Amino acid sequence: MKKFALVLLAAVLGLVFAPPASARPGWAATWTASPHEPSDVFGPNWGTEGFDDQTVRQVLRISSGGPAVRIRLSNAYGDAPLEITGATVARAAEGAAVQPRSVRHLTFGGHRSATVRPGGDLVSDVALLPVEPLQRLTVTLYFAGRTGPATGHTFASATSYRAAGDHRADVAADAFGETSTSWFYVTAVEVVDRTPRRDVVVAFGDSITDGTGSTVDGDNRYPDELAERLRGRKAVVNAGIGGNRVLNDSSCFGEKATERFGRDVLAQPDVRTVILLEGINDIGFSNFPIDCAKPNPEVTAAQLIAGYRDLIGQAHRAGVRVVGATLLPFKGAGYHTERGEAVRDEVNAWIRTSGEFDAVVDFDRATADPADPDALLPAYDSGDRLHPSDAGYRAMAEAVDLSVL
Known part of the structure; x- marks a missing residue:
């Protein structure tokens, strides 16, 4: 016990006194x-x-x-x-x-x-x-x-x-x-990292990243499930905000993604990779009349793609890799429309094929119902046709190729 305490003290003192940066x-x-x-x-x-x-x-x-x-x-x-x-x-x-x-x-x-x-x-x-x-x-x-x-x-x-x-x-x-x-x-919460190597993964997004629909106190959000796969080999932290959007601020759902990205992603110590999953609220909120969601204009695929390019640019200038995540099915959700479905399809096609992300994870295909690909698989639906269940969040985490992190 005494030896452990001395080792711990030495690690902490290294944060105060200044050995060579590499050590x-x-x-x-x-x-x-x-x-x-x-x-x-x-x-x-x-x-x-x-x-x-x-x-x-x-x-x-x-x-x-x-x-x-x-x-x-x-x-x-x-x-x-x-x-x-x-x-x-x-x-x-x-x-x-x-x-x-x-x-x-x-x-x-x-x-x-x-x-x-x-x-x-x-x-x-x-x-x-x-x-x-x-x-x-x-x-x-x-x-x-x-x-x-x-x-x-x-x-x-x-x-x-x-x-x-x-x-x-x-x-x-x-x-x-x-x-x-x-x-x-x-x-x-931050931990002493005795061998800094920039390997923190930030999951960035809206309520689907935040874990809406998962069991309270179950730690079953998709970033939690991803952390369980990694078992401490890499940290996974959650930068989701329910209701958040790429292009518009909200008094109850936070600043737009392009504005908060620096604080919530790039400022995290030792960040190496961000998984970007956001945009479904931009598509759907034009049919969501709640006052704190305004402004809620109709958003085009081209506008969302411009927002993604902004985020990719911010990340790359900071030396952070970006994994683009396709938008999940939302047929049957309260703000689903045929117009919104067309925008989602166009955005997902760009995410898969543009080559502008460092890697891609296809959450759309991982959670879709094979009998109706515009809808969540029933077993993966928390009940509102938008947010995954615990099983759905687990499927999302399993869809991530760990080598891209």
């Missing part, structure tokens, strides 16, 4: 959640009011391991400074409980409390918590005062927990009597 440990992303404005369009959300003398415990599953971690927090959509009274990270147990002796108090510049400026973000100091691939962690935040509206991630497909008062270091779940299926403020 210096760094950081690698192991989990992400793309932030956006809080919204209660689809039901009550803690983020619209924020928190006041409350503790929020959030459960997440990382993809790769390491000898220590740090946490990123965001106040990107806050209009006032965010006062964080204290925070912890721990290995998760059942529900809101954590494993005994795993709780680590986070510090920020050596202090347990911190302030995040409006529009800014904050990274913690290193926390000496060794983690394994596919391990579930909790990040617990305590706010002694009123936060105002909270930057977060609405469609987490995971349970978060809230308690009155300060329970950041609690091991038991007893105090956490309220639940939500959103994340708040936490945007990334």
Whole structure:
């Protein structure tokens, strides 16, 4: 045990003292959640009011391991400074409980409390918590005062927990009597990477990447299933936002893909490859009358392709590879039309044949019903004819040729 502790300390100190760059440990992303404005369009959300003398415990599953971690927090959509009274990270147990002796108090510049400026973000100091691939962690935040509206991630497909008062270091779940299926403020977990080699995979997209339709707390989103195939050999992080589009912003579904790509993909430490799956909302939202989706113009295949070229250019200028993913079948979905089907077919043909991506993964053919290729295979349909089921997300992950990553 003593020898392990010395090895761990040496790895972490390598982040502070400066050996040659080729030998210096760094950081690698192991989990992400793309932030956006809080919204209660689809039901009550803690983020619209924020928190006041409350503790929020959030459960997440990382993809790769390491000898220590740090946490990123965001106040990107806050209009006032965010006062964080204290925070912890721990290995998760059942529900809101954590494993005994795993709780680590986070510090920020050596202090347990911190302030995040409006529009800014904050990274913690290193926390000496060794983690394994596919391990579930909790990040617990305590706010002694009123936060105002909270930057977060609405469609987490995971349970978060809230308690009155300060329970950041609690091991038991007893105090956490309220639940939500959103994340708040936490945007990334990063691990010490002792041999930096730029091998992080970012899955970038909309609700299908985000995992809508998968079992809550099941970690069955397609990026999760892909991470299970890789078993820590490469990290896979999720940069999906439900309702997101390539070409148009939304007050409830985040900035357009071409705008947020730099923050949510290119800024991730050690990123090498991005899987780009987005565009079905651009096609369908012209028939989606919800106010926060406006503007919702009819989008052509040529316009979507121009957006993809913008994203490919951004990635290549940063030395990041792009895997183009075909758009899944959506016949029978609430916003499906014959016009939209024609646009999807034209876009998918371009993705397959243009040669502008570094590689292609054909999610369309992997999930389509052979008897009706414009529709999801029934076994892969979560029920709305748009979002895959757990089995559908697994089929998507299995369609990825690991050698292209």
